Every structure is written in structure tokens, then in C-alpha cells.
Amino acid sequence: MNITELHNLVSEIAEELPEVEAKKLEEHRDSLEELGPNDWSAKIASFANDMLIENLGNQEKLMLLEAEAENSGSFEIKPIYILVLIIIFVLVVKFV
Numbered sequence: 229m230n231i232t233e234l235h236n237l238v239s240e241i242a243e244e245l246p247e248v249e250a251k252k253l254e255e256h257r258d259s260l261e262e263l264g265p266n267d268w269s270a271k272i273a274s275f276a277n278d279m280l281i282e283n284l285g286n287q288e289k290l291m292l293l294e295a296e297a298e299n300s301g302s303f304e305i306k307p308i309y310i311l312v313l314i315i316i317f318v319l320v321v322k323f324v
Contacts (some may be wrong), residue, residue, distance in 0.1 A: 229296045229299075230300070234269070237292070238253060239254075240289070241253065241286065241290065242257065244286050252275070257272075270298075272293065272297040273294050277294055280294065
């Protein structure tokens, strides 16, 4: 599911939630440009998880939203992985 489809799913789920939670979800939905895809997806997944724990809204759609949000966004390489790769490369070059 791409970000646009995920955005539409968020809008659909917001209609089914109580007013306070719906407003909070809509605020999260509208923060895509501020946060970027990675942080936005993480925030949406966290919100969906909170709603599942509180047993609010359509559970099936919230589970779908949580799963898709966790899988969306762009891939991020953490600096520690780059450091490990550099160390391995240096060791290989040194011993060859």
C-alpha cells in the first residue's frame, strides 16, 4: 500500500472513531508533509496500536492500518550499520 492509499485509509478510519480520537487521527494524517514518510508512518502505526489497545473503532481496519503503516515509508539505513560495514571492509582489505 502506498502513502496515498494509506492516507485514504486513515481518512476512512477517522470517520468511524469517536470525535476526540478522530480529530487526533486527522491531525496525524495532515502532518505528512511536516514529518516525512518514515516518521508519519510510525506515528500512524502508534496511533492505530493505541486505538486497538483501547478497543476503539473497527478492529479489522485498525489492524490493517497498523500493519500497512509499519510497512510504509521509505527504507532508512541506520548509521550503526554503515559503521559496521566500513569496519568489515577495512578488516577484509587489511587481511587480503
